[in-house]
Amino acid sequence: MPNAHPDHPNILLFNHPLIQHKLTVMRDRATSHRPFRALLEQIAGLMVYEVTRTFPSLEVDVESPMERTRGTRVDRSITVCPVLRAGLAMADGVLDMIPDARVGHIGLFRDEKTLKPVTYLSKLPNDLHTGPVILVDPMLATGGSAAAAATMLKDAGALDIRMICLVAAPEGAALMHDAHPDVPIYTAALDRQLNEKGYILPGLGDAGDRLYGTA
Numbered sequence: 001m002p003n004a005h006p007d008h009p010n011i012l013l014f015n016h017p018l019i020q021h022k023l024t025v026m027r028d029r030a031t032s033h034r035p036f037r038a039l040l041e042q043i044a045g046l047m048v049y050e051v052t053r054t055f056p057s058l059e060v061d062v063e064s065p066m067e068r069t070r071g072t073r074v075d076r077s078i079t080v081c082p083v084l085r086a087g088l089a090m091a092d093g094v095l096d097m098i099p100d101a102r103v104g105h106i107g108l109f110r111d112e113k114t115l116k117p118v119t120y121l122s123k124l125p126n127d128l129h130t131g132p133v134i135l136v137d138p139m140l141a142t143g144g145s146a147a148a149a150a151t152m153l154k155d156a157g158a159l160d161i162r163m164i165c166l167v168a169a170p171e172g173a174a175l176m177h178d179a180h181p182d183v184p185i186y187t188a189a190l191d192r193q194l195n196e197k198g199y200i201l202p203g204l205g206d207a208g209d210r211l212y213g214t215a
């Protein structure tokens with residue numbers, strides 16, 4: 001189970017040894033894009049187990065080879081929304097666990113000078129209100145991208161948004177709490193601070209570049 005952070009009420013921290021082990025390998029500058037991508041997918045798959053714990057389910061009848069019995073199915077359509085580019089690998093990990101989930105794509109990049117998010121794509125289902133939405137982006141730095149993404153999801157009708165990230169900065173956690181206090185953020189780490197260029201310290205560098213070998 002993730003633990004609520006004492007100073008950031010919107011942050012739920014995963015201390016699970018497997019997740020922490022994988023995160024440590026990802027932080028290592030010597031880890032190349034292929035294992036980096038695989039590890040991010042695996043961590044997202046482990047996290048989604050807890051993120052979905054309170055999802056509504058429905059009782060159904062099922063015919064086993066032996067007899068009819070009762071079972072449960074997840075109720076309502078689930079939508080996973082990656083923030084491009086880095087959220088894509090996390091979305092794959094979530095989809096491994098919830099293959100029927102729909103995918104809504106959000107294209108954002110951070111302007112290098114202003115650190116403000118610039119939107120270049122929004123491709124979302126038009127009935128987001130019908131079920132939970134899992135917003136995925138491994139890095140929560142200033143929080144500008146996550147806040148913009150959550151606003152886009154709400155504008156598109158989302159009522160129940162949960163965010164999965166990997167490494168968060170206190171600055172991003174605080175901005176999200178101000179802008180979207182209703183959005184819980186599940187993360188493997190709350191790091192120390194941002195540097196003058198808006199990168200997380202100790203962090204893991206530029207997640208998109210490390211995932212796709214574009215550094």
Ligand code: PRP
Nearest residue numbers: 085086109110140141142143144145208
């Ligand atoms: C990274 C990351 C987040 C954003 C976080 O994306 O994946 O979307 O930065 O920073 P913020 O909290 O300060 O907004 P980036 O802008 O580098 O785009 P990319 O993944 O396409 O390279």
Ligand code: URA
Nearest residue numbers: 141199200205206207
């Ligand atoms: N985006 C990243 O990919 N890494 C950071 O440290 C901050 C923003």
